[in-house]
Amino acid sequence: MKLDAHDSMILELLQKDARMSLKDMAEASGLTSPTVSARLKALQEVGVVRGFGADIVPSALGQGVMFLIIRSRPSDVSAVADALAEMPLIREMAIAGGGRVIATAVFRSIAEQESVLNDIGSVPLVQEYDHYVHVETRKKEPLALVSEGAPVSMQCYYCKKVIEGTPHKIRLDGKDHYLCCPICEREYRKKYAEIKEKAASE
Template sequence: MTGGNPASEIRLDGLDHAILRVLERDARISNRELAERVHAPESTCHKRVRALVASGVITGFHAEIDPAALGLAIEAIIMIRLHAHARGDLRGFQRYLESLPATRRVYFVAGDRDFLLHVAVHDVDDLRAVVSDTISVRPEVAATNTSLVFDYALRRRTRDTVG
């Protein structure tokens, strides 16, 4: 869907990979602490991080918010299969999914489904409304299948590493 990825053409060395592993776990880390963890000078780390951002390897820094803290107690993955005739406008359908207020992430995937939609809602009535009254009524949609999310590893990892 997104064409070539220029970041995939960048040559990364061991230091770049070490920096990325540390930042992926804690993007708020200071440059000094980053340098200590990867055993490199602070100036080198600063230059490398700037280069990783400029090259598109690092696509952003963000906060991972616990949906429950916002009153969004129910998370689900909605698997969506489109009708064959609707596959001509995959980008448009993806933009539609991204625009839904409950959307946390949209994945365009291969296999027997076209999209996986990660949503967070207040309660099961809201989830039913998203699936039955919002997505399933779209003419492009051939089928949906919904799975509740009980927990996921990123949340635990983030809690373990943020002090």
């Protein structure tokens, strides 16, 4: 799957203003509102658009921000990331190469800042970490570079691997689901049915 001119226009408009109405997007892109809505839904379903949210400035609420580089053995980095994800003051986190986790944390007081650092230091598999307090933001642009013809990488809904070639698309309860192969499709249908059956019995 590749982005066409209309998809890339919709994404560029959203990056500029996530609050833009479907009507305004339709006028700017030369499409109808229902078409924009359908394309936007499809982009969400394949994982290109993750969500829509307000960009709230922590400092405006009296909160500090610090950046963290946490090191562990490469074989332990996933477990370390799982432990860090449980800490509510860590707001953003990514696994990088070389057994490193890059994280952003917020704090409302020096005590909270020290608490976050103590919690990180108490994770058994963490070897060492550095922290840097945010001073000033000089640039912030949307991460994704949007262009017509850009390939869209989709993850298999079952095994979570990147789908190579044409995905197997199935429709369940009015929503499209994408799988990488017939085996994953069969297992996913089975798992989906089990979840529905369990939900119905509760």
